[in-house]
Amino acid sequence: MITPNHNPWHPNDWQSELKQAFRQPKALLAYLNIPNDAANGIDLQPDFALLVPRGYAQRIEQGNIQDPLLRQVLSLQSENERTPGFVVDPLQEGNAELGYGQTPGLLHKYQGRVLMITTPACAINCRYCFRRHFPYTDHKPKDQHLALKAIAQDTSIREVILSGGDPLLMNDDGIAALIRDIDALAHVRRIRIHSRLPIVLPERVTTDLVTTLASARCKITMVIHSNHPNELNETTQRALACLREAGVTLLNQSVLLKGINNDAPTLIHLSELLFDQGVLPYYLHMPDRVVGTAHFYLDDLEAQPIYEAMREQLPGYLLPRLVRELPGGIAKTPVNFAQKQVLSFQASA
Numbered sequence: 001m002i003t004p005n006h007n008p009w010h011p012n013d014w015q016s017e018l019k020q021a022f023r024q025p026k027a028l029l030a031y032l033n034i035p036n037d038a039a040n041g042i043d044l045q046p047d048f049a050l051l052v053p054r055g056y057a058q059r060i061e062q063g064n065i066q067d068p069l070l071r072q073v074l075s076l077q078s079e080n081e082r083t084p085g086f087v088v089d090p091l092q093e094g095n096a097e098l099g100y101g102q103t104p105g106l107l108h109k110y111q112g113r114v115l116m117i118t119t120p121a122c123a124i125n126c127r128y129c130f131r132r133h134f135p136y137t138d139h140k141p142k143d144q145h146l147a148l149k150a151i152a153q154d155t156s157i158r159e160v161i162l163s164g165g166d167p168l169l170m171n172d173d174g175i176a177a178l179i180r181d182i183d184a185l186a187h188v189r190r191i192r193i194h195s196r197l198p199i200v201l202p203e204r205v206t207t208d209l210v211t212t213l214a215s216a217r218c219k220i221t222m223v224i225h226s227n228h229p230n231e232l233n234e235t236t237q238r239a240l241a242c243l244r245e246a247g248v249t250l251l252n253q254s255v256l257l258k259g260i261n262n263d264a265p266t267l268i269h270l271s272e273l274l275f276d277q278g279v280l281p282y283y284l285h286m287p288d289r290v291v292g293t294a295h296f297y298l299d300d301l302e303a304q305p306i307y308e309a310m311r312e313q314l315p316g317y318l319l320p321r322l323v324r325e326l327p328g329g330i331a332k333t334p335v336n337f338a339q340k341q342v343l344s345f346q347a348s349a
């Protein structure tokens with residue numbers, strides 16, 4: 001039940017917050033008192049537009065071009081560099097031969113789980129995004145009935161994952177209708193929502209949304225996407241408390257990103273703050289080799305000491321699983337350093 005001190009928001013709050021979001025690099029820089037000089041390498045006309053809600057911009061330190069939240073959202077000239085090995089679709093989600101793309105809007109790569117593209121839109125444009133080049137026009141939300149039909153016909157599906165874009169950018173009626181349609185498929189037991197909105201636009205947690213989630217037949221999990229402890233504040237705490245009271249299981253996934261969170265103290269602090277706000281760490285993703293994101297990239301050798309330090313200092317339940325996604329894989333692939341040590345021990349024995 002919803003207690004009075006955990007109040008969801010009115011539906012107009014997030015809509016107006018989104019309308020006022022920063023869409024021009026110059027306006028964001030002016031707000032943050034950061035000079036737009038050439039040395040800062042800012043791209044004022046990026047192909048992948050800048051989009052930053054004001055509530056998120058408020059969590060960025062004034063005057064600091066290196067701020068870890070700013071670096072996630074500010075368009076830089078380095079995005080226009082081409083690096084060998086960094087491609088448009090590293091996961092080959094557009095490759096029909098790997099079994100994707102048979103039904104528009106559905107990615108069925110793993111057993112028992114299907115991922116549904118609900119909307120191409122996001123409330124924030126993350127510069128490291130692996131879907132920044134996704135062919136959303138081939139996966140139109142109006143095809144949702146086709147996706148639902150395909151799920152209805154495949155009784156091996158136990159879990160429907162709502163992804164995007166950001167599924168919570170659908171309006172309250174749209175989400176309620178979609179969850180009702182999925183609830184009607186008796187073989188589906190779980191609905192998982194992957195959304196960055198509880199972090200970047202917490203006002204999205206409205207009374208209607210909370211009611212929809214609380215009354216669903218399927219068990220609801222929400223995987224939020226937070227990469228840095230500075231992203232968490234009283235507003236995210238309020239949103240997450242509302243979701244928990246609606247019976248939603250809260251998990252977090254992060255991407256390991258150079259210049260943003262590639263140090264153990266930051267990630268340990270993130271895990272602890274997430275838990276304070278009722279969220280368990282789920283995955284820490286190695287970055288994908290997406291064109292335009294090479295400046296964020298870390299390899300396994302760089303990731304290893306960071307992850308080892310996390311493992312030494314965190315209780316097991318606060319340690320996210322370090323994984324990467326490989327095209328054609330049957331699941332996320334664990335990045336397993338311990339195994340390497342065993343292998344080298346065997347090799348030298």
Ligand SMILES: *Cc1c(COP(=O)(O)O)cnc(C)c1O
Pocket residue numbers: 107108109110113114115161331332
């Ligand atoms: C990541 C992913 C999933 C979910 O994988 P989990 O390990 O269950 O979190 C499902 N489908 C697709 C296409 C994915 O990329």
Ligand code: SF4
Pocket residue numbers: 121122123124125126128129130131132164165166196225
């Ligand atoms: S919210 Fe997710 S899908 Fe949207 S831009 Fe950021 S990383 Fe990409």
